[in-house]
Amino acid sequence: MLIDVSGLLFYLLAGLAMASALSVVLVSNPIYSALSLALTMLSVSGLFFHLEAYFLAGVQLIVYAGAVVILFVMVLMLFDLKEEKKAFSGGLISFMFKVILAGLFLGVVSSVIGWTFKGTPTPRQALQDGTAQTKELAIRLFSEHLISFELTGVLLLVVLVGAIVLAKAKGGTHAR
């Protein structure tokens, strides 16, 4: 057999992830775009499951698909985005932005491809048990990467405080 079941599953999930990621960019309706993003998150989570990274797969589902993208969709439903869509569909400034972003994206893609071909990949450690994996992840996160973990927390707190301050200043039901 050329491809086994596991390979077939991988191509299916990866294809779904790429197709839905493309439709995030290509679809003009923001809500469909956000729903495609949710589908992308789902298929990425499926890929994690396929790689036996169960905890990551679950967290991907709970945090991204189950909370973040849901809030995106919810906020998008509340707004009439015709003005914003027009502002980003033409004009010199948005053109410049698009060129810069496309350049950055190409840079990321080329460096990832270069990385893949450089040197041999280190073999995956066999930690099949989901509980053991999570333990290992927690130990790494709270020892080696403690400072970056805490910094991320502080960053999120700053964003939270900023959002509340903006909401209070700009009006709405909670305006001062």
Add this chain to the structure above:
Amino acid sequence: MGADQFEIAVNLLKLIVIFLAMVQLVPILVWAERRGSAFIQNRLGPNRVGPLGLLQLLADAIKFIFKEQFIPANAKPFLFKAAPVIALVPAALAFAAIPLSTPVEVSTFELFGRAWGPYVFEIQTVHMNVGIIYILGVSSLGAYGLLTAGWASGNKYSLLGALRACAQMVSYELALGLSIVGALILYGTFSLNEMVQLQEGPLAFAWFGKQVTVGWLPNWGIIFQPLGAVLFLTAAFAESNRLPFDLPEAEGELVAGFHTEYGGFKMLLFFMGEYGHMLVSSALFVIFFLGGYGIPFLTQDTVFQSLLNNGFSPTVSSLLTSLVFLISFLMKVFFFLWFFIWVRWTLPRFRYDKLMDLGWKTMLPWGLMNLFVTAIAVYVMNRG
């Protein structure tokens, strides 16, 4: 040895039977809900069709199927049709990971001129060693069904219902997740099967390095985590959008909320989704805090041995043991399903801002405190 035809056939059958059992529970629950509400409110309820009104279920099912299917003028047809399916699938997927009873061990037997077995069949669709993460992940997708239904209907009431549903489900998911972290620390595993096995036997715990056993109490999670249990149960009501937290439907304010424009079979799929969430929540509560399929003062081995001593063959004893524990699990789950109905017809609906206050300002801090205290207690007790 790899899976042979017999094993594949049984597993496939199990897949279908468990899914159908879940779906078939819906009409029975609807009946229990209508009769139960009538009983609570001193009315009669449906009692004309068949004995105790039980054939009302059949009449309802026929009505659901033969109703005209229509799509409102302002609706987005694709999402409008997809939404009920999106609402049902997460609940069905989540139910797949729930261990319903003890595994059935089938010893070697002869059939069609060859030897088969031995096999071990679990009474659960998929055995996962990360069951709880999977269930939380999959059931968090349930909000998409409500969201797309509300938006795709092209109706303002539906949209308002969908917005409420999302804000509520995302908020209470946090409280739900936090309420079980304490229990997860105690059990030290993500596997639902292992959790059930850990709760077997009498109450036993480490008290400053000494082992303490209390014979007259079962070793259930609710004794170690009473606060976690209360928080979980409350959050479960919000997650399955049941009264007192049914703000997404709120028939007094929003006609019928997110499913205002739905009727017939599509509506039935939403029903199945809601009752499926109820079923999964009840089953999770039973597994986390009430010993799963375990029976107090009886272990799997004692039941199996006594059946074996009464002259049954090992396969039949294993099957009967499984049946006994399945009944125990179903009894516990049915109690909580009744509890859901009971609460629905007893408590009034929350106001929306009160609901958010309860989630964020009351349940979240209590959940964090429960986690903190449990972590310290586990650390101190185990050090001795």
